[in-house]
Amino acid sequence: MEIIHDITSCKTCIYRTLLFNSLTPEELDSINKSKREIKYRRGEVISRQGQEIKEFMYLKTGLVKLYRTEEGYKDQIISISKPGDFVTLLSIFSGSNYKYSIAAIEETVICAVRIDSFKAVINTNQAFVTDLLGKMSIMYDGIIETKFNITKRHLRGRIAYILLYFAEHLYENNKFDLPISRREIAELIEMTTENVIRILSEFRRDGIIEIDGKNINLVDPDRIKKICQLG
Amino acid sequence: MEIIHDITSCKTCIYRTLLFNSLTPEELDSINKSKREIKYRRGEVISRQGQEIKEFMYLKTGLVKLYRTEEGYKDQIISISKPGDFVTLLSIFSGSNYKYSIAAIEETVICAVRIDSFKAVINTNQAFVTDLLGKMSIMYDGIIETKFNITKRHLRGRIAYILLYFAEHLYENNKFDLPISRREIAELIEMTTENVIRILSEFRRDGIIEIDGKNINLVDPDRIKKICQLG
DNA sequence: CGCGGCTTTGATGTTCATCAAGTAAAGTGG
């Protein structure tokens, strides 16, 4: 990681409207003063499950994964966050320690606000909390829905689902570079690495996708959608 | 369902401290006036996924299940709520319609506050919203953790886990009446009804539980814990 | 009393994880 010294002011930050729009100039100033920006390299752990939460964080650029770890079990990826997402929101109000680990899966810049400043605004600004409530709820419900969508499917359907997720939700393009390894895909959709590879190869043999290392091209999205629905 | 006419005043309600403690007498009065109590029989659906949310609800007595349904797939039970739980909290801020269905699995009394009155308090009482934020977050994180704990286990481990869940979390007793059918257990821990029965029978043959219809007795809790950890 | 839903058990086959073994790619230190 690397602390960025030439940080953006909140007042000109493109993500300001996402959450901080209801803040008074004074509140925004207080947030601005207690924040820092940090750059993480691909693979670096940003925060670890169980650690004390000291900052509220959100993503400016890059991609991160939220995941759970437990001795003796495989890691499980809870969600993938993209710029503008509030990655610490899932832990920050249910206790003083992280419930999930966070790691960068691409080079990532995080904006981090000291937790005391963040909570101070919560106690003074009504609109802000209410807004937060909605954002948090949507985020949680999204995770539950995605997990539901994954576990109800068979392996072929899961792979189809996650390919469409990357194409439609993350990259908005049928051609993209896989941000995560085969093993991480396995951790995300709850199956083994071998079967991820096997089914991807199968899709390639059937001519519905093209693979070159991390680069994926969904040649026949309609058929992938069909597999997603039926498989 | 049956509307209860002789309803408790919020001022004397034993659940008042759970959420409404920070309310002013006026606010409490407003909530009190716009609420009703409803009794549901075992099996009755309280609200249906997709319906508009008109009331904030919490459980006074009984047990309910939150579940997701989808055409062509088996139902999936998200969680089981007991008295004092805020059953609508999981939908109320992420949209205007229910994300989950709610049904009574025992005779249940629900206290329901009109959504406009509830949201009015949210807009005026800072402490109340902040409190709500925490409660909601804990509830969501609990669901994610439980689901994580279930899906990472094999079938035997899942059954052991859910038996311990009922005994420790819901009934605080090693002897209890199963509140739900075998099929519903299957929907809760993501397996088939047949395998739920099979493994329960297996546990009985091995002498670690006693079963008589819905009545379950955990004879050897230590061994169940061991199965839960290893299986 | 009979119907439908819940429960139970067995037989069967599919899906999937595990094991093994090899190749390719990506870091690492001299």
Place this chain on the structure above:
DNA sequence: CCACTTTACTTGATGAACATCAAAGCCGCG
């Protein structure tokens, strides 16, 4: 920059775990 190590990727063979199908008994309820 190259030898070396490690990690990621790939494929096949095998067996275990699990779902599905089938059939029968049970219970509650109208």
